[in-house]
Amino acid sequence: MKNTMVIMGLLVLIIFISVACLAPQEVPMINIDESIKMYIVADPHYMSEKLTEDSEVFNSYLNTLDRMMKYTGVFLDIIEDDVKKNQPDIVIFPGDLTNNGSKVNHLEFEKRLQRIKSTGKKVYVVPGNHDINNEKSLYFKDNKIYTTESINEDEFVEIYSSYGYDEAISRDENTLSYLVKPYQNLWLLMLDTTKDYPEPGGYINRDTLNWIVSCSDKAKEENAEIVVVMHHNLLDHSEIIWEDYTVDNNTSAINTLHECDIQLVLSGHIHIQDVKTHVSVETDNTIYDIATSSLPVFTHQYGQLTYSPSRGYDYETIKLNVEKYALENNIKDENLLSFNEYAEKFFTDNLCSTHKDSIRLLDIPDEHKEEVFRTVTEMNKKYFSGYRNEALKQLIETKGFKIVEELDECFIQEYIMGMIKDQNADNNKLHIPIN
Numbered sequence: 320m321k322n323t324m325v326i327m328g329l330l331v332l333i334i335f336i337s338v339a340c341l342a343p344q345e346v347p348m349i350n351i352d353e354s355i356k357m358y359i360v361a362d363p364h365y366m367s368e369k370l371t372e373d374s375e376v377f378n379s380y381l382n383t384l385d386r387m388m389k390y391t392g393v394f395l396d397i398i399e400d401d402v403k404k405n406q407p408d409i410v411i412f413p414g415d416l417t418n419n420g421s422k423v424n425h426l427e428f429e430k431r432l433q434r435i436k437s438t439g440k441k442v443y444v445v446p447g448n449h450d451i452n453n454e455k456s457l458y459f460k461d462n463k464i465y466t467t468e469s470i471n472e473d474e475f476v477e478i479y480s481s482y483g484y485d486e487a488i489s490r491d492e493n494t495l496s497y498l499v500k501p502y503q504n505l506w507l508l509m510l511d512t513t514k515d516y517p518e519p520g521g522y523i524n525r526d527t528l529n530w531i532v533s534c535s536d537k538a539k540e541e542n543a544e545i546v547v548v549m550h551h552n553l554l555d556h557s558e559i560i561w562e563d564y565t566v567d568n569n570t571s572a573i574n575t576l577h578e579c580d581i582q583l584v585l586s587g588h589i590h591i592q593d594v595k596t597h598v599s600v601e602t603d604n605t606i607y608d609i610a611t612s613s614l615p616v617f618t619h620q621y622g623q624l625t626y627s628p629s630r631g632y633d634y635e636t637i638k639l640n641v642e643k644y645a646l647e648n649n650i651k652d653e654n655l656l657s658f659n660e661y662a663e664k665f666f667t668d669n670l671c672s673t674h675k676d677s678i679r680l681l682d683i684p685d686e687h688k689e690e691v692f693r694t695v696t697e698m699n700k701k702y703f704s705g706y707r708n709e710a711l712k713q714l715i716e717t718k719g720f721k722i723v724e725e726l727d728e729c730f731i732q733e734y735i736m737g738m739i740k741d742q743n744a745d746n747n748k749l750h751i752p753i754n
């Protein structure tokens with residue numbers, strides 16, 4: 320009798336556990352006085368160490384890029400560490416997950432997502448132009464460059480099935496875009512905006528725009544807010560550099576998002592930190608396009624978005640503390656131990672070197688060229704980090720700036736002047752009230 324009771328008890332327990340595991344997970348609601356936190360990690364361009372070596376050819380390749388490829392793995396290690404310490408609810412990656420879409424890079428990147436997800440966080444990705452059908456998926460061996468296997472669109476969905484695709488409540492038939500419902504009242508519309516992989520340009524076709532409207536209708540029926548995540552930018556983030564960054568048909572895309580009463584777009588791709596807004600003349604609705612700067616690009620930061628149904632959205636950037644991480648983890652690499660200095664030098668030597676070439680061509684004395692380069696470099700550091708206008712006040716007073724002001728019309732002048740006639744002085748902090 321006692322044995323039968325024990326067996327019966329065990330059976331009940333097994334049935335209870337099975338039902339609990341099989342029952343669909345209840346989608347949580349964010350209550351009016353609660354908030355959730357989301358990390359936005361843009362353009363990590365992860366490159367596996369398996370594809371690199373310490374050689375002349377590899378080092379000269381590194382020097383041609385704006386991003387610090389050598390430490391893409393370390394930057395993502397720090398993201399994992401920050402996730403563990405600060406416990407965001409969601410981590411999103413708006414594309415350019417890998418360096419040139421090599422399969423090896425994707426598979427290793429996915430392992431990193433697995434670790435983040437295993438701590439109970441929701442993780443969502445969309446592809447960027449670098450991630451799919453990329454014939455430039457490079458690897459370096461014996462001081463030579465080779466190409467390695469890349470992935471196609473189906474393989475992208477397969478590799479990243481656990482980071483959005485399996486959970487999608489709707490998928491677009493024409494692209495790798497999908498809709499997820501992490502909360503009853505906050506949904507994410509994850510858009511695949513690359514026009515033709517692996518070309519850099521972006522586009523949202525008419526059928527996808529119609530699908531977006533159907534997603535919005537569903538969300539409105541359930542009183543849910545939609546946040547859009549896309550690799551390319553919805554709005555121009557620079558008056559001179561927008562082609563292949565902003566989606567080609569952004570007028571139709573903006574109109575559609577206004578029609579859907581969508582307030583917030585989280586993008587990447589342009590690698591600078593910038594916020595732009597567009598106000599609808601018909602409804603007075605404002606769309607914010609927050610471009611988070613690329614993780615391996617100076618100033619090496621990611622975005623944090625807090626959402627509360629009563630307060631709205633609060634966005635801010637968080638700078639990676641590489642030096643602290645290196646110290647805590649007993650890393651001996653001098654570049655990482657004194658990272659702030661190393662990162663500034665890398666930025667000046669790599670990203671600003673193209674400006675050096677155009678400054679060299681100016682018809683001004685050599686000492687003036689040096690002054691101009693110094694000012695351009697310092698302004699560029701601030702600009703990439705999200706500072707404009709009065710935040711550059713000190714640099715506007717330099718001799719280099721005055722020389723630029725007096726130049727005949729040229730790219731450098733247009734670029735520098737654009738930095739002080741922008742929408743916002745600080746693009747690192749933003750509050751968006753609910754409509």
Ligand SMILES: [Fe+2]
Pocket residue numbers: 362364415447588590613
């Ligand atoms: Fe990128």
